[in-house]
Amino acid sequence: MFRKLGKSKIAFILAILFGISLFFFRGGSRYSNLFNSDNIIAKVSGTPISTSKFTRSMQININQFSQMLGKQLTSQEIKNFQIYSIALSNLINSAVFENEFHSKNFIIDETVIAQQTKTKLPNLYNKNKLNELALNTFLKQQGLKIDDLVSIIDYETRAKTFDKYFFDINFPQDLNKKIIFYENHSRNINLIQLSIDNINLENSNEIITEENIDLKNYYTNNINNYKSKEKRNASYIVVNKNQFIEYFQPNEQEVKLYYESNNDLFVTKEKRNFVQFNFKTEKEANDFKNNINEINYKDIIEYAKENKIIYNEFENLTESEVLDDLSNVIFNLKIGEISNVVKTTIANHVIIVNAISPKGKKSYNESKLEISDTLLNIELDNFVSDLKNTISQQILNGLSLEEIANKNSLTIKKLEKIEKDYFAEEKDLIYRELSNQVFLSNIDYVSDLIEFDENRFFLFNVEEIFSSKILPLKEILEEVTIDWKKFKKIELIKDIYEKKLDLNNLNNNIKKYTPSITKLEIKNNNTDYPKFFVNEIFKTEVNDYVFYNNENKIFIAKIEKVNIPNNIENLNNKSISLLALLKNSFGNEIMKNKKITTNDALIDAIINQY
Numbered sequence: 001m002f003r004k005l006g007k008s009k010i011a012f013i014l015a016i017l018f019g020i021s022l023f024f025f026r027g028g029s030r031y032s033n034l035f036n037s038d039n040i041i042a043k044v045s046g047t048p049i050s051t052s053k054f055t056r057s058m059q060i061n062i063n064q065f066s067q068m069l070g071k072q073l074t075s076q077e078i079k080n081f082q083i084y085s086i087a088l089s090n091l092i093n094s095a096v097f098e099n100e101f102h103s104k105n106f107i108i109d110e111t112v113i114a115q116q117t118k119t120k121l122p123n124l125y126n127k128n129k130l131n132e133l134a135l136n137t138f139l140k141q142q143g144l145k146i147d148d149l150v151s152i153i154d155y156e157t158r159a160k161t162f163d164k165y166f167f168d169i170n171f172p173q174d175l176n177k178k179i180i181f182y183e184n185h186s187r188n189i190n191l192i193q194l195s196i197d198n199i200n201l202e203n204s205n206e207i208i209t210e211e212n213i214d215l216k217n218y219y220t221n222n223i224n225n226y227k228s229k230e231k232r233n234a235s236y237i238v239v240n241k242n243q244f245i246e247y248f249q250p251n252e253q254e255v256k257l258y259y260e261s262n263n264d265l266f267v268t269k270e271k272r273n274f275v276q277f278n279f280k281t282e283k284e285a286n287d288f289k290n291n292i293n294e295i296n297y298k299d300i301i302e303y304a305k306e307n308k309i310i311y312n313e314f315e316n317l318t319e320s321e322v323l324d325d326l327s328n329v330i331f332n333l334k335i336g337e338i339s340n341v342v343k344t345t346i347a348n349h350v351i352i353v354n355a356i357s358p359k360g361k362k363s364y365n366e367s368k369l370e371i372s373d374t375l376l377n378i379e380l381d382n383f384v385s386d387l388k389n390t391i392s393q394q395i396l397n398g399l400s401l402e403e404i405a406n407k408n409s410l411t412i413k414k415l416e417k418i419e420k421d422y423f424a425e426e427k428d429l430i431y432r433e434l435s436n437q438v439f440l441s442n443i444d445y446v447s448d449l450i451e452f453d454e455n456r457f458f459l460f461n462v463e464e465i466f467s468s469k470i471l472p473l474k475e476i477l478e479e480v481t482i483d484w485k486k487f488k489k490i491e492l493i494k495d496i497y498e499k500k501l502d503l504n505n506l507n508n509n510i511k512k513y514t515p516s517i518t519k520l521e522i523k524n525n526n527t528d529y530p531k532f533f534v535n536e537i538f539k540t541e542v543n544d545y546v547f548y549n550n551e552n553k554i555f556i557a558k559i560e561k562v563n564i565p566n567n568i569e570n571l572n573n574k575s576i577s578l579l580a581l582l583k584n585s586f587g588n589e590i591m592k593n594k595k596i597t598t599n600d601a602l603i604d605a606i607i608n609q610y
Contacts, residue, residue, distance in 0.1 A: 040599060041053075041054040041088070041091075041598065041599055041602060041603060041606075042054075042088065042091070042092060042095070042596065042597060042598040042599065043095075043595075043596070043597050044092060044095040044096050044098075044099050044594050044595070044596050045099050045103075045593075045594045045595050045596075046099070047095045047098050047099040047102070048095075049088075049091045049092065049095050050145065050147070050148055051451070051602065051606070052143050052144050052145055052148050053091060053144070053148055053151075053152075054087060054088065054091060054603075054606065055143055055606060056142060056143045056144060056148075057087035057088075057090060057091055058083060058084060058087045058606070059143070060087075061083045061086055061087050062078060062083055063321070064323065065077075065081060065083065067322065067323050079607065084603065084606075084607045088598070088603070092596060093587055094155060094159070096587050096590060096591050096594055096596075097155075097159060097162070097587065097590075098151075098155045098158075099594060100590050101155075101158050101159075101162070106158060106162070107158075108154065108157055108158055112157065113150065113153055113154050113157065116153050116157050117149070117150075117153050120153065121138065123138075123264065124138055126264070131262065131264075131265075133258065133262060133265075133374070133378075134262065134264070134265055136374075136378055137265065137374055140374075140377065143454075163579060163583065166582070166586075167578065167579040167582040167583050167586075168577070168579055169577070169578040169579070169582065170575045170577050170578060171575065171577075171578060173575075176575055181564050181565050182564070183524075184565050185562060185563055185564045185565065186521050186522060186523045186563045187521070187522055187523075187537060187538065187559060187560075187561065187562055187563065188519070188520070188521050188522075188559075188560040188561040188563065189519075189520060189521075189522055189537060189557045189558060189559055189560055190503050190517045190518070190519055190557065190558045190560055191517065191518045191519075191520060191555065191556070191557045192503065192506070192507055192510070192517055192518075192555070192556045192557075193518075193553055193554065193555045193556075194493070194510065194513045194553065194554050195552060195553055196486060196489050196490065196549070196551075196552055196553065196554060197552070198513055199489040199492065199493065199513050200512075200513075201485060201488055201489060201492065208477070208481045209477075210473045210474050210477055214484070214488075215473075215480065215481065215484050216473065218480070218483070218484045218487060219473050219480050219484075222483070223470060225483075226470065226471050226473075226476055226479075226480065227468045227469065227470055227471060228468055228469045228470075228471055229419045229420065229421075229468060230419070230420070230439070230465065230466065230467055230468040231417045231418060231419055231465075231466040232415070232417070232418060232438055232439065232462055232464065232465050232466065233414075233415065233416050233417060233418075233462070233463045233464040234414075234415045234418070234438045234460050234461060234462045234463060235401050235412050235413070235414055235415070235460060235461050235463060236401075236412070236413055236415065236434060236438075236458055236459070236460035236461075237401065237404070237405055237410050237411065237412055237413075237458060237459055237460070238413075238430065238434070238456060238457075238458045239384075239387070239410060239456065239457055239458065240455055240456045241380050241381070241383075241384045241455050241456070242455055244380060244383060244384070245376065245380065247383075248376055248379040248380050248383065249372075249376060250371075250372055250375040250376060250379075254375060255368050255371045255372050255375065256364065256368075258371050258374075258375060259364050259367055259368070259371055263361070266361055266362040266367050267359065267360070267361050268357075268359060268360045268361065268362060269318040269319070269320075269359060270318065270319070270331070270356065270357065270358055270359045271316045271317060271318055271356075271357040272316075272317060272330060272331065272353050272355065272356050272357070273313075273314065273315045273316065273317075273353070273354050273355035273356075274313075274314055274317075274330055274333075274351055274352060274353045274354060275301070275311055275312070275313050275314075275351070275352050275354065276311060276312045276313075276314065276326070276349055276350075276351050277304060277309055277310070277311040277349060277350040277351070277352075278309075278310045278311065278312070278347040278348070278349055279309075279310075279347060279348045279349070279350070280347065280348070281348060282341055282343065282348045284348070285341040285348040285349065285350050286341055288309065288350055289338060289340075289341065289350050291303070292338065293338065297336060297352065297354060300352065315355075316357065319331050323344065325342065325343075325344045326342060326344065326349065326351065329342050329351060330351055330353060333351065333352075333353040334353070335353055335354060335355065335356060336352065336353070336354070337352070337353065338350065338351075338352055339351040339352070387408065388449055388451075388457065390408065391404055391408065391449055391459065392448075392449050394407065395446050395447075395448065395449065395459070399446070400446065400461070401446050401459070401460070401461045404446070404459070415438070417466065418435065418438075420435060420436070420439045421435070422435055423435045429452075429605055429608050430452045430453075430456055430458065430605075432604075432605060432608060433450075433452055433601065433602065433605035434458055434460065436601035436604065436605065437450060437460065437601060438460055438462055440601060441460070441462050442462065443462045443463070443464070443465050444461070444462070444463070445461065445462065446459065446460075446461050447459050447460050447461065452605070490549050490554065493510060493513070493549075493554050493556075494547065496509045496510055497545075497547055497556055503517060503545070503556070503558045504517070506556065519560075521563070522534065522537060524538050529555065530548065530550055530555070532548065533546065533548040533555050533557075536548060537557055537559065540559050541559065542559050542560070542561065542562060543558070543559065543560075544558075544559055545557065545558050545559075546559070
């Protein structure tokens with residue numbers, strides 16, 4: 001649906017304090033897109049979470065994981081670590097508080113927000129006036145819209161004040177120690193695990209027909225799993241701003257004028273190369289530091305290799321690209337100087353800086369390509385913004401897809417009898433999102449304009465729907481039989497488990513399916529077994545049992561013993577703040593009255609880009 005330019009009171013006052021003239025925004029100049037926001041990834045009782053906030057949060061988390069692991073994450077690792085879930089959860093938690101602040105009229109004067117912006121981002125100002133092109137460049141680099149920037153600073157200012165006065169409390173010392181002991185405890189268990197494929201059913205070789213009563217009952221009880229896929233016909237338009245590049249290329253004079261008028265933008269930050277040695281304990285780190293004090297850098301690296309010490313080498317990183325816990329140390333070391341031991345949440349580190357590239361300024365020749373791209377993108381963004389506004393208004397006016405295409409010289413393409421996963425193998429992910437949206441839309445309805453990324457958007461019309469139907473059992477007999485047999489196998493073992501709660505007797509009953517009982521000690525960060533199964537083990541009392549199955553295996557465990565540490569010296573015994581717990585508890589309480597909705601199709605499309 002057409003979204004008007006953001007004209008909140010805060011945005012206007014911020015713009016006035018910035019020294020930007022709002023009257024120029026809708027002209028043919030550079031900033032008509034400055035107040036637009038992009039698609040909404042989620043909402044908390046009306047408080048929106050924009051796609052740009054989500055993608056920025058994703059990238060920040062990816063960078064932090066990469067820094068901790070000393071390497072760039074692969075696409076699969078990003079998904080395995082569920083970084084998207086971390087990013088979205090954090091944004092939803094913030095939006096819950098932001099919505100509550102608004103509903104309780106906890107506000108901060110707009111001039112304070114503007115001042116905070118200037119304090120946090122001084123490089124955007126020139127003699128107490130905002131550098132407009134610098135702002136646009138900053139927003140582009142950060143993947144943000146002006147509304148997002150205002151929203152972030154507004155929320156962070158209020159949240160910091162609220163946390164300070166309501167939640168900034170530590171646990172009492174005795175309770176602090178008990179919590180540390182509990183968080184580091186382990187459990188002894190007796191474990192049986194067996195593969196579902198290795199379980200044999202009686203009469204397993206019997207020929208199964210559609211007249212089998214048990215099979216028919218299973219099919220009926222799970223009927224929704226056995227439907228044909230819905231199909232649809234649709235027409236669509238995809239617009240890529242890059243198709244208009246040739247019309248907006250800046251000339252040499254414009255590029256040179258930009259360079260001469262914005263000297264501060266071409267100052268390069270100091271960069272450093274360093275090696276980071278990683279240790280499990282502070283003692284190991286201190287021992288290493290003492291052993292290398294009198295040897296040169298090359299010999300230190302050889303010493304680390306010989307002693308199998310884990311280390312990572314980093315090149316050309318600025319202070320903002322390094323974890324805060326490490327950056328303060330790294331950017332205060334001299335070349336060749338060995339740092340003191342630095343503790344982070346994952347390890348103890350010793351750091352040596354081996355090269356420094358001082359702050360400098362790029363020449364015109366080094367900068368002109370970047371400037372050309374910046375000016376081009378500003379003009380393109382302005383043009384595409386006007387095009388989006390025009391199309392959105394045409395949708396509101398009831399124009400058909402064909403009329404919109406003709407009025408804006410755009411091309412329509414057709415999709416016939418496609419299933420939802422029609423574009424599942426398509427490398428260009430915009431078409432996967434198009435397919436998702438087509439299957440969420442009503443028939444004979446021109447969709448809202450949907451922004452896929454910073455370059456592309458699309459709209460469509462569903463013309464015909466071929467509904468999903470229940471598939472007759474005789475057509476899918478083999479598929480249903482396989483599912484039914486797996487279900488019967490799990491039920492067989494579960495029945496034995498429920499009747500024979502002594503694990504030794506249980507094992508005797510199922511010994512033909514599984515090896516003997518395994519005795520092991522397990523911690524709550526164990527990754528050898530399914531996470532849900534491990535969590536259940538740590539919720540279960542001694543001498544009680546845990547039964548769990550996934551698609552391929554069955555796990556049965558008896559809790560034998562709980563092992564609580566006796567000594568706190570080797571554990572992280574820092575004071576534990578109640579801030580997160582209190583805030584989480586308060587947040588959970590107010591969340592009960594919030595309506596949270598997510599755009600799952602858009603989230604999936606963004607995740608699939610990594």
